[in-house]
Amino acid sequence: MVLAALTYRRTELLQTLVEALAVQAASVPEDVRLLVVDNNPGGDAREAVERLAAAGHPVHYAHEPEPGIAAGRNRALTAAAEAGDDLLVFIDDDELPSPQWLAHLLRTWHEHPGASGVVGSVVSSFDGAPEPWVAAGDFFRRRRLATGTPVHVAATNNLLVDLHLVRRLGLRFDARFGISGGSDTLFTRQLTSRGAPLVWCDEAEVTDVVPVARTTxxxxxxxxxxxxxxxxxxxxxxxxxxxxxxxxxxxxxxxxxxxxxxxxxxxxxxxxxxxxxxxxxxxxxxxxxxxxxxxxxxxxxxxxxxxxxxx
CATH class of the missing domain: 1.20.1280 (Monooxygenase)
Structure with missing residues (x-):
């Protein structure tokens, strides 16, 4: 299986993320690879990823110069197919997993063999205090569901997918949504409408580190x-x-x-x-x-x- 993070001009976040994912990979019996997909045409994350690989982390670098998050996600699918991976877990480059995050995802996956994948929970932390208007609206409080609850749409910020099903259905992320956003919404809606529901795992939590620019x-x-x-x-x-x-x-x-x-x-x-x-x-x-x-x-x-x- 492979843990994939897309990045675009945020190389300063990669060392902390890769080190955290390496700990997760070592905590489960499955064979786990790490993959960083660089969506910057200039490939500025290559040096950082190769340095981490040289330090002993099981991380691989993939470059996707075509602009747009859909292209980056498709590059992850292609890399997983080339390596023969059966499971793909997406996590954002500005997130950090909680202890036993990957173990919880895999446990839920094995407990629900008919599911097309597993969706984990996301909580936010802040680099600075949100604007009073934002804080009053409590807009960064995301949904929490009981583990095992069927889910029919999800983002790729904490998502495990069954690659056998994805390949059988011929699914890819739609390039028409690469610059607008929403390719993950369409992908998971297509997956669950044609395959089987995703299931929720509330214990598989990641923390989204929200910069000040997004708290307005x-x-x-x-x-x-x-x-x-x-x-x-x-x-x-x-x-x-x-x-x-x-x-x-x-x-x-x-x-x-x-x-x-x-x-x-x-x-x-x-x-x-x-x-x-x-x-x-x-x-x-x-x-x-x-x-x-x-x-x-x-x-x-x-x-x-x-x-x-x-x-």
């Missing part, structure tokens, strides 16, 4: 807009082209409209009660509803658009 009102609203936009776009892809997508498009417009109305009502209630939490959550709901409606209408929000490099 602007970032939270941007992410909510993109999330809603991606949900509509992935739903339309799953529906298929032509007339088959029309009922789904209509449902997405209706659901987005409900969120717009609900967000406005919640914001108004927050104003009336002087509740910052209610106002914040209302505006965030408005942003997600806007994303859903615009996605249903065919507009794509490019969250990961890269700025041109000077030269």
């Amino acid at each position: 009102r602007a970032w939270v609203l941007q992410r909510a807009l993109r999330s809603g936009n991606s949900w509509s776009r992935t739903s339309l892809v799953l529906a298929g082209p032509g007339p088959r997508s029309l009922p789904v498009r209509g449902r997405l417009l209706a659901d987005g409209g409900v969120r717009l109305l609900g967000g406005a009502v919640r914001w108004s209630a927050g104003v009336a009660t002087r509740s910052l939490a209610q106002r914040a959550r209302g505006v965030r709901t408005l942003a997600r509803g806007t994303g859903m409606v615009t996605g249903a209408c065919g507009w794509t929000y490019l969250e990961y658009r890269r700025k041109p490099t000077a030269g």
Whole structure:
């Protein structure tokens, strides 16, 4: 099996992550490799990864120069296929696993042999205090479920997938979502709709280290807009082209409209009660509803658009 982390211009995080993953790999009886996929066209992580490999860590380097997170994720799939891996675990380069994280993922995987994979929990820590608006909304509190609960959609920030099933279904991450985000949403929805549900493992926890730049009102609203936009776009892809997508498009417009109305009502209630939490959550709901409606209408929000490099 392979533990894969994608990185883009964050080489300063790699040593801590690789060392932590090496400890995880040594804690289980399975044969575990580590893989860093560098999505920077310049390949700036190569030296850091090769230095860690020379120090004795079981880490391999893969370079994916094509921009976009979907291309990076597909490079991980290709590398796993070339090595004959049967399981692939994705973790983000700005996360750190808890003790026995990998053991918990594998235990849950073995206890649910019909599942297509395992989804772990994510908690956040902060480099600095979030803006009061963000703190009041409690926007970085993620879902927690009982271990074994079926899950039909997931991100790749803490995800184990069955590569035999992925290959049998011919699944890849969709390049149309490489710059917009949402390729993991589509991939896992395709996986569970055509294979079997993922299952939750609450004990397999990773900590997401949130930089100050992401603890602002602007970032939270941007992410909510993109999330809603991606949900509509992935739903339309799953529906298929032509007339088959029309009922789904209509449902997405209706659901987005409900969120717009609900967000406005919640914001108004927050104003009336002087509740910052209610106002914040209302505006965030408005942003997600806007994303859903615009996605249903065919507009794509490019969250990961890269700025041109000077030269």
